[in-house]
Amino acid sequence: MEFTDLIQKRRSLRSLAPVKITREMVLEMASAVRLSPSCFNNQPWRFIFVIDPKKLQELFTTLSPGNEWAKKASAIAAIFSKKEFDCVIKEREFFQFDTGMATTFLLLKATEMGLVAHPIAGFNYQAAQSALRLPAEMSLIALVIIGRKSEILDASLSEKQKAMEPVRPERLAPEKFIWFDGYEET
Ligand SMILES: Cc1cc2nc3c(=O)[nH]c(=O)nc-3n(C[C@H](O)[C@H](O)[C@H](O)COP(=O)(O)O)c2cc1C
Known part of the structure; x- marks a missing residue:
């Protein structure tokens, strides 16, 4: 798939149908993730792929009320890291930045594989x-809800969420987030 098509196709959809996520598919996604850049090539990202139905049920109990739709996940990737895994340059800590970039690789690879991969902070x-048996020193940054797109709108969605499903939420115009040659107050 062409890159432009891929980034257009990637959406945080909420109406999901079941799909079998195998260990082979997880490794295919991981093969994309590992090519992500990181400070000193530290590769601070860590992912737990929950694919066992019983374990998924346990993780579903941790979801925020607005994320009922995510209970249709066929897999969940728990994204975690810790400060010590990556560069700390004076007050600048890079573990979240680098783990976020790697997560984008996961989202795009999953999209290429015909899956929906929707990051959430609401849990x-x-x-x-x-539930994930993560030691306290690890920061659980996000969950990525993985499934297959359903054409039937999930009944648990709010009216706002239903309206957002077929249309990508609005983005800032480039003039709102880029500057040339130095910052200027707008
Ligand atoms: C860090 C992060 C946290 C998010 N948390 C949630 C969430 O808890 N629930 C949800 O439905 N969507 C969540 N989203 C998805 C965003 O709402 C979505 O990416 C945004 O509206 C843009 O839509 P698009 O990804 O379809 O282009 C989250 C996205 C990110 C990156």
Whole structure:
């Protein structure tokens, strides 16, 4: 798939149908993730792929009320890292930046594989950390909800979420987030 088509196709959809996610598919996604850049090539990203239906049910109990739709996930990637895994240059800590870039590789690879991969922050941090058996020193940054697009709108979606499903949420115009040659107050 052409890059421009791929980034157009990637959406954080919420109406999901079941799809079998195999260990081979997870490794295919990981093969894209590992090519992501990182400070000193530290590769600070860590992912737990939850594919076991019982374990998925446990993780579903940690979702925020607005993320009911995510209970249709066929897999969930839990994205975590810790400060010490990556560059700390005075006050600048890079682990979240580099793990975020690697997560984008996951989202795009999953999209190329015909899957929906939707990152979420809406979950109970402590409960998810415990369900995943993550030690306290690890930062659980996001969950990526993985499934297949359903043409039937998920009944749990709010009216706003339903309206957002077929149309990509609006983006800032480039003039709102780029400057040439130095910052100027707008
Ligand atoms: C860090 C992060 C947290 C997010 N948390 C949620 C969430 O809890 N629930 C949800 O439905 N979508 C969540 N999203 C998805 C965004 O709402 C979505 O990416 C945004 O509206 C743009 O839509 P698009 O990805 O389809 O282009 C999150 C996205 C990111 C990157």
